[in-house]
Amino acid sequence: MNIDKNIKNKKQELLAYFRDRAREFLTQIKTRFADTQSDKRARAINEALNQTKYNLITTLLQQAEKEKWTNQEKLEAILMITYCNIVVMIESRNSVRPYEYMDFSRRVGELWDPFCKLCFYYPVNDIALFVPPLFSEVKKKMTDEITSYIDKLTIPDEEKQELKRYYDKVWNLVSSGEIQLELDLHFVHNDQKYVVDFKSGFGSNEKGNTNRLLLVATIYQNLDDNYKCLLFVRAEENNSYFNTLKNSGIWEAYCGNVAYQKVQEYSGYNLKQWTETNIDWATDFNEETTQHLGDNRLLQYLLW
Numbered sequence: 001m002n003i004d005k006n007i008k009n010k011k012q013e014l015l016a017y018f019r020d021r022a023r024e025f026l027t028q029i030k031t032r033f034a035d036t037q038s039d040k041r042a043r044a045i046n047e048a049l050n051q052t053k054y055n056l057i058t059t060l061l062q063q064a065e066k067e068k069w070t071n072q073e074k075l076e077a078i079l080m081i082t083y084c085n086i087v088v089m090i091e092s093r094n095s096v097r098p099y100e101y102m103d104f105s106r107r108v109g110e111l112w113d114p115f116c117k118l119c120f121y122y123p124v125n126d127i128a129l130f131v132p133p134l135f136s137e138v139k140k141k142m143t144d145e146i147t148s149y150i151d152k153l154t155i156p157d158e159e160k161q162e163l164k165r166y167y168d169k170v171w172n173l174v175s176s177g178e179i180q181l182e183l184d185l186h187f188v189h190n191d192q193k194y195v196v197d198f199k200s201g202f203g204s205n206e207k208g209n210t211n212r213l214l215l216v217a218t219i220y221q222n223l224d225d226n227y228k229c230l231l232f233v234r235a236e237e238n239n240s241y242f243n244t245l246k247n248s249g250i251w252e253a254y255c256g257n258v259a260y261q262k263v264q265e266y267s268g269y270n271l272k273q274w275t276e277t278n279i280d281w282a283t284d285f286n287e288e289t290t291q292h293l294g295d296n297r298l299l300q301y302l303l304w
Helices: 005-009 011-032 040-065 071-096 101-121 136-152 157-174 207-221 238-244 256-267 271-280 289-294
Strands: 126-128 184-190 192-199 227-233 252-255
Touching: 005 071, 005 271, 011 040, 011 071, 040 071, 071 101, 071 157, 071 271, 071 289, 101 126, 101 184, 101 256, 126 252, 136 157, 207 227, 227 238, 227 256, 238 252, 252 256, 256 271
Parallel strands: 192 227, 227 252
Antiparallel strands: 126 184, 184 192
């Protein structure tokens, strides 16, 4: 496999490369796991193909560094490598453990999130990633501030201690443990910090996740760094949980084509145009996979 800038146009060559690798891996995997261990076979082929993708991208980035590629040139090459890898991963997994509705719809959502994030890892616009704060750091900072404030009050020491105990009780109500403040993406654009959560769509059992997102965004909103919270959702049609976040005043929530527009606005790259130009699932899958997904009415979940 020759790695150069033109790899972004080598879909068929990349598909053939990943399929050859998949055949090699499957031959070995089938000697390790019996027919009855289809879940282990599926996990193993996914891991092997992801390692192959990683090796290709590592080689590409080394070549790009030597030749001074632009971020857009790197991004378009990596998007094509990633897409072809996804096609063959789905084919290979389906060959050892045919997809059913729940597995397939969940898997498609899992793959969309990291695909979108590539636009922010190799941005056209001037943006920079940052490491999100730890909840323990935020809690300590807030606790130190309120403790310092209470200590300055002109009230008896017993009342100060009582206020501090009540403050501790509030923290215990908020969380019985650590709150995960790390979301899917964190970047700075025009001196504004953004935290982003990607979702494929909202199901009927999203109450817990919705409440968590509301809590996390509330914490970010109360920090000094003036964070903005963005929610990008793949599905055009969503339910009341999405609307709860959208109308919360603390999440800027976008879905479908509008989400893609926002990805372009911040990253500078038109990912929607790339998907419309390059992605053709039904044609790019091998015949066996297309037949299975079509017969089981699963192709409808591949609307990226």
